Amino acid sequence: MITANQITGLILAGGRAQRMGGIDKGLIPFHGKPLIEAAINRLKPQVSTILINANRSITKYSHYGYPVVMDETPDFSGPLAGFSVGLKHCKTPYLLTSPCDSPLLPTDLAEKMGAALEGNDLELVFASSQEDGGKIWSQPVFCLMRSNLQESLDVFLSKGDLKIDRWFTELRSGTVVFESPLAFANVNTPEELTALEKVSQ
Numbered sequence: 001m002i003t004a005n006q007i008t009g010l011i012l013a014g015g016r017a018q019r020m021g022g023i024d025k026g027l028i029p030f031h032g033k034p035l036i037e038a039a040i041n042r043l044k045p046q047v048s049t050i051l052i053n054a055n056r057s058i059t060k061y062s063h064y065g066y067p068v069v070m071d072e073t074p075d076f077s078g079p080l081a082g083f084s085v086g087l088k089h090c091k092t093p094y095l096l097t098s099p100c101d102s103p104l105l106p107t108d109l110a111e112k113m114g115a116a117l118e119g120n121d122l123e124l125v126f127a128s129s130q131e132d133g134g135k136i137w138s139q140p141v142f143c144l145m146r147s148n149l150q151e152s153l154d155v156f157l158s159k160g161d162l163k164i165d166r167w168f169t170e171l172r173s174g175t176v177v178f179e180s181p182l183a184f185a186n187v188n189t190p191e192e193l194t195a196l197e198k199v200s201q
């Protein structure tokens with residue numbers, strides 16, 4: 001069984017947030033507190049420690065008491081740049097990733113993905129969500145991976161590829177379907193922020 005003390009949580013807050021007007025998304029208020037706090041609070045019981053991946057507002061993110069790590073490339077090359085630096089700083093056998101803009105993320109994320117990873121001898125498990133109508137969507141920025149994947153990721157990125165699901169196909173990877181679509185609701189626009197605050201009173 002993979003336990004919380006074997007897992008480091010990586011919160012991805014390194015994006016441009018263009019649909020939010022380019023402001024720092026992790027710091028916008030959600031129910032009166034910076035959005036990233038909700039992700040930290042949901043992730044904390046599932047992991048031994050947390051890393052925050054950000055490319056701006058480093059001092060503000062440091063106030064949470066966790067290391068803040070920046071992408072090694074300054075060009076906002078996507079979430080895999082965050083995975084890469086997260087793997088480099090990860091000192092536990094597993095890394096669990098989550099974006100900073102999904103404040104209702106599953107409280108059993110690590111447990112379910114850990115069981116799938118171990119049970120099927122996988123290297124990486126990503127989440128999928130199921131809509132009420134049954135349609136399944138992959139949620140590739142929610143991943144549990146073995147922390148020895150750093151070399152594989154660096155080789156993949158050095159080829160100039162940035163597509164997250166293409167890296168997954170190079171690995172022994174699988175997915176876990178979570179039934180609550182709301183758990184993966186993410187805040188990309190001011191309208192989505194308002195709507196999510198309403199349904200999560």
Ligand SMILES: Nc1nc2c(ncn2[C@@H]2O[C@H](COP(=O)(O)OP(=O)(O)OP(=O)(O)O)[C@@H](O)[C@H]2O)c(=O)[nH]1
Nearest residue numbers: 012013014015016017018019076077078082099100
């Ligand atoms: N480290 C890092 N993370 C990124 C980068 N781009 C996106 N992400 C993260 O990936 C997750 C999903 O990305 P989006 O929801 O599209 O966020 P975003 O890129 O900031 O927003 P848009 O610019 O509106 O697409 C978020 O947690 C982002 O912080 C990047 O260049 N570097």
Ligand SMILES: [Mg+2]
Nearest residue numbers: 101186187188
């Ligand atoms: Mg998003």
